Amino acid sequence: MEENKTLKNRTELNRRTFLRSAVGAAFAGAGISGLSSYAQAASKSYFGNNQGSLPNIVFIMADDLGFGELGCYGQEKIKTPNIDRLASEGMRFTQAYAGSSVCAPSRSSLLTGFHNGHNRIRDNLPHGVFLRPDDVTAAEVLQRAGYYTGCIGKWGVGNPGSWGVPERQGFDYFYGHKNQDQAHFYYPDYLWENDKVKLLQEMEIVNEVGKMVGNRGGENRFYTHDLFTKKALQFIDKNHKSPFFLYLPYTIPHFSDYPAGTPEHFIVPDDKPYSEKDWTQIQKNYAAMITRMDGDVGKIIGKLKKYGLESNTLVIFTSDNGPYGGAPTDFFNSAGPFRGKKRDLYEGGIRVPFIAKWPGVIKPGTKSEHIIAFWDVLPTLAETAGLKPPKNIDGISFLPVLKGKEQKEHDYLFWDYGHVRKTYKAALRTGEWKGVFQTGRPPELYNLKKDKGENNNIAKHHPEIVQKIRALIDKARKGTENYPNREF
Numbered sequence: 001m002e003e004n005k006t007l008k009n010r011t012e013l014n015r016r017t018f019l020r021s022a023v024g025a026a027f028a029g030a031g032i033s034g035l036s037s038y039a040q041a042a043s044k045s046y047f048g049n050n051q052g053s054l055p056n057i058v059f060i061m062a063d064d065l066g067f068g069e070l071g072c073y074g075q076e077k078i079k080t081p082n083i084d085r086l087a088s089e090g091m092r093f094t095q096a097y098a099g100s101s102v103c104a105p106s107r108s109s110l111l112t113g114f115h116n117g118h119n120r121i122r123d124n125l126p127h128g129v130f131l132r133p134d135d136v137t138a139a140e141v142l143q144r145a146g147y148y149t150g151c152i153g154k155w156g157v158g159n160p161g162s163w164g165v166p167e168r169q170g171f172d173y174f175y176g177h178k179n180q181d182q183a184h185f186y187y188p189d190y191l192w193e194n195d196k197v198k199l200l201q202e203m204e205i206v207n208e209v210g211k212m213v214g215n216r217g218g219e220n221r222f223y224t225h226d227l228f229t230k231k232a233l234q235f236i237d238k239n240h241k242s243p244f245f246l247y248l249p250y251t252i253p254h255f256s257d258y259p260a261g262t263p264e265h266f267i268v269p270d271d272k273p274y275s276e277k278d279w280t281q282i283q284k285n286y287a288a289m290i291t292r293m294d295g296d297v298g299k300i301i302g303k304l305k306k307y308g309l310e311s312n313t314l315v316i317f318t319s320d321n322g323p324y325g326g327a328p329t330d331f332f333n334s335a336g337p338f339r340g341k342k343r344d345l346y347e348g349g350i351r352v353p354f355i356a357k358w359p360g361v362i363k364p365g366t367k368s369e370h371i372i373a374f375w376d377v378l379p380t381l382a383e384t385a386g387l388k389p390p391k392n393i394d395g396i397s398f399l400p401v402l403k404g405k406e407q408k409e410h411d412y413l414f415w416d417y418g419h420v421r422k423t424y425k426a427a428l429r430t431g432e433w434k435g436v437f438q439t440g441r442p443p444e445l446y447n448l449k450k451d452k453g454e455n456n457n458i459a460k461h462h463p464e465i466v467q468k469i470r471a472l473i474d475k476a477r478k479g480t481e482n483y484p485n486r487e488f
């Protein structure tokens, strides 16, 4: 509600305008102005309609895809040949972390460069916390460098009527779900295209009589994931002559609005290529969702090839958090070697697949054990666009890793969850050590180098490390009204 009021308030509108220019000025001071020579070149190439030296950026993100659900990360049952090829032609990170163990805060972290101690959105609850006018997103940064920016899929960090919507957060084009809970509907009545509602129905003529058919008429005709892919391919068709940033947060393999325990909980138009398997229908559907997405990743790469853009495009594939507990995670070993799932701060909840391909820059077939996190993405993309990252964020650009150069490391990484829930959790990793704290439970300490499954809590043997991590947690988190600091 607060957001709606804000939107109507002219003073706030002016503040937005002011802040944008103030942010621009701050960037200029830090050397990341849209007027840098690099960015000028980009703008020129954009308006001059020729392919500039700036690489296109395609950032594909699955929803609730586990660390172990891709062939290149050890999956044995689900087929993902196209994503596996990205890894064999690019770099595969083994220690990449999401911003959070659930959707909204992970996306907020990804877009703004902050870990959860400073993140605008730090949990899916309370509802109604969205990106604000003074939040600077990766898309806004890339716009300043001359990029045409698009988001297709699940937004989840700003409802219609708020300042958090994509068109107010740096995206020139948007198609998909703005509200994250509506993204559970795979056959909805409508989707958003920029600030317009697009009804999902079409005219069909039978015996010279026209009638409206499709999702809006109650028929499962338009599967959102397929529409996202179609729009993504069109986006590349329309913008292949300019440097573009395509952020593609797919909704698959997140559960649907159908009840848990039913096959439709993982609704998919076709269970190929698993129809003949001796599996449950839930298992077939879940695997088919992932393989369907993999095929679409292949189509997007094919489209880049068609325009000769493959070598001038950085493609990243990742997932927003660990696998959902209601998915057949045991059958598919969805979290790989890790403990926990979505909503946990054990590795299974936050460690995600992360693959980057950029021919000529990233050495093919490389594996990186460098530790990265979602809050590193904004500075990385900024640097990729020739801009210095904003100074006040938590992220560190990992562009040097992609280029095979010396890379700065994080002193620590921080996550928390459940500020307004019964159980509050916090976790902090520093080097090989990771502390996990939860209300009502003794502290946990793991050595990830020796115990990546987090099976042996050695807190009692290293009280000084527990103490150090506990102190770092208080340094890392800054409580707010929506997200108060909690004790354990």
Ligand SMILES: [Ca+2]
Pocket (backbone or CB within 6 Å): 063, 064, 102, 103, 254, 320, 321
């Ligand atoms: Ca998610």
